Amino acid sequence: AQSVTQPDIHITVSEGASLELRCNYSYGATPYLFWYVQSPGQGLQLLLKYFSGDTLVQGIKGFEAEFKRSQSSFNLRKPSVHWSDAAEYFCAAGGGSYIPTFGRGTSLIVHP
Amino acid sequence: DAGVIQSPRHEVTEMGQEVTLRCKPISGHDYLFWYRQTMMRGLELLIYFNNNVPIDDSGMPEDRFSAKMPNASFSTLKIQPSEPRDSAVYFCASSATGGFSYEQYFGPGTRLTVT
Numbered sequence: 001a002q003s004v005t006q007p008d009i010h011i012t013v014s015e016g017a018s019l020e021l022r023c024n025y026s027y028g029a030t031p032y033l034f035w036y037v038q039s040p041g042q043g044l045q046l047l048l049k050y051f052s053g054d055t056l057v058q059g060i061k062g063f064e065a066e067f068k069r070s071q072s073s074f075n076l077r078k079p080s081v082h083w084s085d086a087a088e089y090f091c092a093a094g095g096g097s098y099i100p101t102f103g104r105g106t107s108l109i110v111h112p
Numbered sequence: 113d114a115g116v117i118q119s120p121r122h123e124v125t126e127m128g129q130e131v132t133l134r135c136k137p138i139s140g141h142d143y144l145f146w147y148r149q150t151m152m153r154g155l156e157l158l159i160y161f162n163n164n165v166p167i168d169d170s171g172m173p174e175d176r177f178s179a180k181m182p183n184a185s186f187s188t189l190k191i192q193p194s195e196p197r198d199s200a201v202y203f204c205a206s207s208a209t210g211g212f213s214y215e216q217y218f219g220p221g222t223r224l225t226v227t
Contacts, residue, residue: 032215042220042221043218043219043221044218046216046217090155099143105154
């Protein structure tokens, strides 16, 4: 069965510091991979997605993610975090005959 | 496009009452998903439709929950009777088949409180 693991429930960073949120997946083939962001009181918004090709994917708001097949990972990164990035981040994997499976989410806390 | 529209945004009801949540997907999208989000269980897929037909309702917690999609532009999630443990945020999302990517667009959610 497909699954997505986000090992960090909470991540705390200082504003201006770099960020990496981890995501590992278990899937029968190369899945489509997604990162969503959820700001307080709002729905999930797509940050970026990977289908095929270049394994480094650029998204909105300055985020990027790298697909590493050997590690079954799709980690999200940002070189310099802003206070407005504080939110819940969800990784998802799916595609083909499978609808996306979501991870439990990682809560990002940004200190001034 | 206005995006996925959900109503109401907030619902407070007493235990035993019927609750109906509504969703209007993005025009042209042929998949519709209902999710429930709680602190304890995270984001759970309840049911999804393809071309108005329910495909998988294995996530519906019990018979008190039902969902319908009478046409391509409207879906409801009903809880009857409601219980305090149903308190959660319920999201509707839609996607288009193209590329089988299932990139989903989420509505703002309905925060349900059952007292």
